[in-house]
């Protein structure tokens with residue numbers, strides 16, 4: 011049976027590894043971290059259907075909770091909009107380490123081998139084909155390399171340019187984040203999970219989420235930042251939110267989250283990217299666990315259908331097609347919204363909230379809402395009238411929203427025109443048109 015290497019223990023990579031090992035493939039995951047260091051010291055929120063996609067069930071009841079709705083706060087702090095997620099779309103919240111425990115033990119039961127503490131350095135090419143990976147412990151050959159090394163994957167960035175798989179990220183494609191849990195020093199407020207947009211007029215977000223054991227803080231920016239800025243922001247947040255204490259009880263790392271549209275070319279001969287390595291997160295909020303796990307099912311189905319074991323760009327392309335059809339085409343317009351948000355001022359965001367241009371329906375992004383098309387809650391005729399009335403009063407904002415609407419219209423039609431079958435030239439032309447939708 012064919013040998014498959016998963017480079018990096020990303021969620022989607024491990025999910026695909028489990029499905030493929032169960033189908034009889036010889037699968038090994040090469041991961042730089044030790045087993046005990048897998049996952050971060052924090053909780054994550056994701057669509058439970060991701061677990062079902064890779065053959066898992068919900069964990070024991072004490073291992074997860076349903077997520078509370080978020081309350082978005084405008085820069086001046088004067089207006090708030092709260093999500094109202096339908097009950098059947100509520101996402102679950104789990105410890106990241108518990109998610110990894112579930113995925114890894116399931117994969118091991120399916121027959122996946124893990125090589126921990128084995129950093130991957132780059133791809134091994136044989137002619138035009140990816141034939142394996144270089145690791146710190148030597149070269150490993152395989153019939154297929156699944157790249158689950160995250161956004162800065164050395165496999166993806168080491169691929170020759172002629173394969174068409176983008177190597178590096180561009181501006182506004184990564185979010186720099188500080189996350190930590192602090193002592194909770196007041197009762198849990200009714201709107202416990204607040205997301206502050208352009209807080210203190212800085213391009214980025216901060217969130218403060220009071221939970222039973224702690225208050226969870228995330229500070230995110232489009233540029234790297236340090237502890238000095240964290241301390242300034244924390245001091246400001248403490249003045250507004252008494253539930254945020256001084257003592258840090260967990261976490262405290264700086265990390266990055268990809269917020270790019272999905273890769274325009276995610277397959278090559280002998281290669282497929284998944285998860286953050288293929289930029290499968292929701293570009294506005296950076297959630298990527300469920301999408302990676304759903305993609306794992308798509309990739310495993312495609313690999314199993316390749317009964318000749320070619321694993322070429324052509325035979326792997328149905329994976330990319332399916333990903334775009336089910337998720338990627340819906341994520342792409344959200345990347346256009348993200349770009350528009352990098353252009354608006356604090357005053358304009360305040361106005362979006364105050365005028366009703368943005369309403370609670372718009373920001374109710376439920377578990378199924380990895381697509382802008384599901385954000386229809388705020389688009390009823392009355393709401394549309396309010397939005398239009400608000401926009402005509404602010405010409406500058408209208409221009410920016412018009413720019414975004416034009417980009418969304420383009421990317422929707424470009425995604426619909428994605429080549430149905432693999433053709434290198436046609437895919438390269440399509441990828442160029444897709445990239446153009448996100449130029450700033």
Ligand SMILES: Cc1cc2nc3c(=O)[nH]c(=O)nc-3n(C[C@H](O)[C@H](O)[C@H](O)COP(=O)(O)OP(=O)(O)OC[C@H]3O[C@@H](n4cnc5c(N)ncnc54)[C@H](O)[C@@H]3O)c2cc1C
Nearest residue numbers: 018019020021042054055129130159160285286297298299
């Ligand atoms: C602060 C923060 C909060 C987040 N919150 C959420 C959330 O609530 N919900 C949600 O859905 N998503 C969330 N995300 C995003 C989520 O973590 C990712 O989208 C998701 O994990 C999919 O990424 P991945 O597993 O493919 O990649 P990664 O999480 O980057 O995993 C890549 C793996 O590859 C390994 N690796 C990297 N380089 C090498 C190498 N050279 N050799 C070998 N191994 C390597 C890494 O150690 C890691 O194990 C959050 C991310 C951050 C940073």
